[in-house]
Amino acid sequence: MDKSLLINILKNQVTPALGCTEPGAVAYAVARAKEILGTEVSKLTIEVDKNILKNGMSVGIPGTNEHGIVFAAALSLVIGKSEYVLEVLKDVDDKSINKALEIVKKDIIKLNLNENISGLYIRVDAEGNVEKSTVIIKNAHSRIVFESKNNNVLFDNTAPVGIQSTNKQNSGNEIKYEIKNYSIDDLILFAGECPIEELDFIKTGIEMNMRIANVGLTENTGVGMGDYFYKNATDVFSMAKAYTAAASEARMSGYPLPVMSSAGSGNHGLVAIIPIAFIGNKKNLPEEKIIRAVALSHLVTIFVKVHLGALSPVCGCGVAAGVGCAAGLTFLLDGSSKQIKSSINNMVAGISGMLCDGAKLGCSYKLSISVDAAVDASEMALKNIFIPDDNGILGDTPEKTIMNLAHVSNIGMKNTDGVILEVMLNKC
Structure with a gap:
């Protein structure tokens, strides 16, 4: 590898x-x-x-x-x-x-x-x-x-x-497609064995995205979704959901802070990073473990996105970053390789139908739903609750599940974006 x-x-x-x-x-x-x-x-x-x-x-x-x-x-x-x-x-x-x-x-x-x-x-x-x-x-x-x-x-x-x-200016942009040559097992192995000093930039992304999450909770940047979830949070997992929603509200409302993106999307980066970082810190887990879990979250997110395409009719915050988050959370909480891969199938089984109807403040709610689903998918997998691979579009490996999801999105939903945009334009 x-x-x-x-x-x-x-x-x-x-x-x-x-x-x-x-x-x-x-x-x-x-x-x-x-x-x-x-x-x-x-x-x-x-x-x-x-x-x-x-x-x-x-x-x-x-x-x-x-x-x-x-x-x-x-x-x-x-x-x-x-x-x-x-x-x-x-x-x-x-x-x-x-x-x-x-x-x-x-x-x-x-x-x-x-x-x-x-x-x-x-x-x-x-x-x-x-x-x-x-x-x-x-x-x-x-x-x-x-x-x-x-x-x-x-x-x-x-x-x-x-x-x-x-072209020297743009040659790096296509390197992402090389991830198709790796398996999910490869990505899990990499996250566990890569020299930690090689992942310093992951820590930078964690700090960046937690900064805007804190802004979203302390300043009036949206319609109050993050604050609502924060005030109603009952455990570390629902707090992570609140922080993620608050960060998205700040970003979608135009707050002048950068975020660390994942697979070409800032909101993907929020989902891929914030829940894992927040939960890991609150559970007093080692920083190295958190960084490695976030790295896996990014890699799985990228893996899904290269199959789905840069933009798609389905919400990438759920079906890409949410899937990455589920895998990263399971890794963070000492799940086995089998449990990590099963968390991916669990996640796709539950959230594959979420549509993308454009970027806006309402995305913050979709991010919160994605975090909820990622937590559930991970917790089920950690308790060896695996949704059977004969259900719906699930495959007998996470790679096949992701390819099936991409096939439904890219082929089966070919006209969906046009219809969504038609509704949006006529409404406006």
């Missing part, structure tokens, strides 16, 4: 993100297009797939009271720096907000839906008086695959997913 490759996958997929990753990814593309253009942007055309549009419609933009993709793009024209990647808007202040609002009023930004494309897709065309630039992101939130200026191609890296990139 190549442990160094798994370390590199983790480092590639566990990265800081400021605000929701969908408008953040658009802002990243806008910043790069602006930099290539080199002059003032007089017209900006943005084309996205249905999932980017769905997830970017209602979510707060960090450090502001504004929402949505168009404002994020306008703010990126003012302060966006592509070197910050998914923290592209971190230099926001009142002056830049006012300038961005002026740009929105000028109506120079056009946001279009590409109904025919599948998978994550963002295209930004920026125009000046005579100059023009194009940037395309595809299949991962920070994976720029195409850049041009005045119709001269600067690079074109539109090879199919899974083929190693030759």
